[in-house]
Amino acid sequence: MTNEQGSIEIRSEHEEQEEQTKELKMKNEKKSGASRTFSGRRIALSAMFTAAAFGVSWLEFPLFPTLDFLKLDFSFALLLIGAYMLGPTLGGISVIAVQLLRLTITRSFGVGEIANLIAAACFIIVPSLIYRFKKGLPTVFISLAVGTVMLILGSLLFNRFITFPLFIGEAGKQVFYANIWLIVLFNLIKALSNGAITLLLYKRLKKLFNKML
The missing domain is CATH 1.10.1760.20 (Arp2/3 complex 21 kDa subunit ARPC3)
Structure with a gap:
């Protein structure tokens, strides 16, 4: 494997990790937004x-x-x-x-x-x-x-x-x-x-x- 091929694979793995991190962050934001919307105090109000x-x-x-x-x-x-x-x-x-x-x-x-x-x-x-x-x-x-x-x-x-x-x-x-x-x-x-x-x-x-x- 050449150095160029290795660097390409490393970059692709890094990009995949970034995409997974973004997806996880978006899911967490949605969950936190939903939990905030339906918090006990907000429902009481x-x-x-x-x-x-x-x-x-x-x-x-x-x-x-x-x-x-x-x-x-x-x-x-x-x-x-x-x-x-x-x-x-x-x-x-x-x-x-x-x-x-x-x-x-x-x-x-x-x-x-x-x-x-x-x-x-x-x-x-x-x-x-x-x-x-x-x-x-x-x-x-x-x-x-x-x-x-x-x-x-x-x-x-x-x-x-x-x-x-x-x-x-x-x-x-x-x-x-x-x-x-x-x-x-x-x-x-x-x-x-x-x-x-x-x-x-x-x-x-x-x-x-x-x-x-």
Whole structure:
């Protein structure tokens, strides 16, 4: 074997070792990330946000008499703060848990909860995913703007194809288009009010919970 062949073999063995080391490092990072996401303290905080959001969701009220099923509450603010602090995974679990709990107190046969689940996915999960990749107050503003647009679009689609046809019947399409701007206005108010509460509480709660995590 020549010196050149020996050096090539040594380099290839070294490269293989480096690749194995990188793969092992990536696996360890994934494991540590998962264990960090589901640590006892983070799960406890997630449960606290879930319970608080469920309690606040009881304090709902209609904005427009003609569309009294569109009720405003401020539970999204608590869920959004939780998703920003704990990540989209635990944030998503909290969203689902709140809607499952609401099934025990509402009479919408699950339609309202599905609507809220879609709205929460738009206004809570999407912004928290954006925030995960770039943290900071400017990102909060950007993600809230994106979430607001997503919330309005998601609500329009769900009401057009599910809520109005299901509860009104054949006239659902006409009634929907007659009230489309009220639906847009309602979701804009919902997004702005919950977004404002999020911005007011975010920095204060973040400092407090960072000490606990």
